[in-house]
Amino acid sequence: VTDRARHVGEAVVMVVAETKAQAMDAAELVEVDYEELPWVLHSEDAIEAGAPSVWDEATDNILVDTTFGDVAATDLAFDAADHVFKREFNIGRVTGVPMEPRAALGDYNCETGRYTLYAGSGGAVRQKGEMAAVLGVDREKIRVLSYDVGGNFGTRNRIYVEFGLVLWASEKLKRPVKYLATRSEAFLSDYQGRDLVSRVELALKKDGTFLAMRATNISNVGARCVSLSPLAKGSALITAGYNIPVATMRALGVVTNTMPTQAYRSSGRPEVNFVIERMIELISKDLGIDKIELRRKNLLTPDVFPYRNPMNTLYDSGTYEVNMDLAM
Numbered sequence: 001v002t003d004r005a006r007h008v009g010e011a012v013v014m015v016v017a018e019t020k021a022q023a024m025d026a027a028e029l030v031e032v033d034y035e036e037l038p039w040v041l042h043s044e045d046a047i048e049a050g051a052p053s054v055w056d057e058a059t060d061n062i063l064v065d066t067t068f069g070d071v072a073a074t075d076l077a078f079d080a081a082d083h084v085f086k087r088e089f090n091i092g093r094v095t096g097v098p099m100e101p102r103a104a105l106g107d108y109n110c111e112t113g114r115y116t117l118y119a120g121s122g123g124a125v126r127q128k129g130e131m132a133a134v135l136g137v138d139r140e141k142i143r144v145l146s147y148d149v150g151g152n153f154g155t156r157n158r159i160y161v162e163f164g165l166v167l168w169a170s171e172k173l174k175r176p177v178k179y180l181a182t183r184s185e186a187f188l189s190d191y192q193g194r195d196l197v198s199r200v201e202l203a204l205k206k207d208g209t210f211l212a213m214r215a216t217n218i219s220n221v222g223a224r225c226v227s228l229s230p231l232a233k234g235s236a237l238i239t240a241g242y243n244i245p246v247a248t249m250r251a252l253g254v255v256t257n258t259m260p261t262q263a264y265r266s267s268g269r270p271e272v273n274f275v276i277e278r279m280i281e282l283i284s285k286d287l288g289i290d291k292i293e294l295r296r297k298n299l300l301t302p303d304v305f306p307y308r309n310p311m312n313t314l315y316d317s318g319t320y321e322v323n324m325d326l327a328m
Helices: 020-029 071-079 124-135 161-173 183-189 229-236 269-287 291-298 320-327
Strands: 062-069 083-095 103-109 114-119 142-145 177-180 192-204 210-222 246-255
Touching: 062 071, 062 229, 071 192, 071 210, 071 246, 083 269, 103 161, 114 124, 114 161, 124 142, 124 161, 161 177, 192 229, 192 269, 210 229, 229 246, 229 269, 269 291, 291 320
Parallel strands: 114 142, 210 246
Antiparallel strands: 062 246, 083 192, 103 114, 103 177, 192 210
8 A cells, every 4th residue: 555544444455365264364464554644533623724634636625615595695684683693513423333234245247247246235326337437347337236235324325445346356356255344344434424513693683583594514524525415415404494584504525534424314404403403492591582482483384385495495395383383
């Protein structure tokens, strides 16, 4: 290996053997001479000037930086507000930890020149195209079969490095090659989720009516960008089920020396729902307004649908107050 490992859990050596015991013995003979390099783990630190670069080819660690909404209208609404509340939330990183460790079996057919990948997957068609690109072959040469996927919730929605490796090794060895993660390997190297910093400002009238929102979401994508779905979906739904007339959203995707993150349990939406609901709890306490009444005043009502929120996301229907009453 002439490059560098960019996060704990990154694969650096592959061993193929007849038996698991032989593979484990061979792996123990591998010696890797590591030199510790400057590193950065948190997205807030990674965007600071002078932060260690995860990739030398990039001038900084910011992968995506884009803004949604009407900035001018949002600023005007904040200027006219009676109250402005500002908070920062850090939604921690999680991992799926499915009961079944991930596995992949590659089988190359010498007669047809076709590869078959057996792997628990949340998107076999997409992975077929990705594997074709990795191996440099036509899509018609790849078949991906997913049977009993086991725990997914986003953890298995993207390809893993061993998917391509077992197919490559099968072609070289002219026989099937299987990988089965140990529990420890899966815990370190399964794709992870969440890891979002959300900085939110909410402008209100004296009576608690919401006027506008400003938000910055900083998503830690890890050392390699596997998916921007959590950042995109969270950005699209930052105002949740509330009638907030104008809003501005800045979305940043940031690389760090950590395991890549990916869609997990509704892909970015639970995080932003937590943020606004927590904001409402804090605001109601500060203003001395009942937290349920504050919600009733600002929830979208059924007569407004179809409704397009300030991020230009279309809501087709909703009975939010009824749902809240049922929950209570």
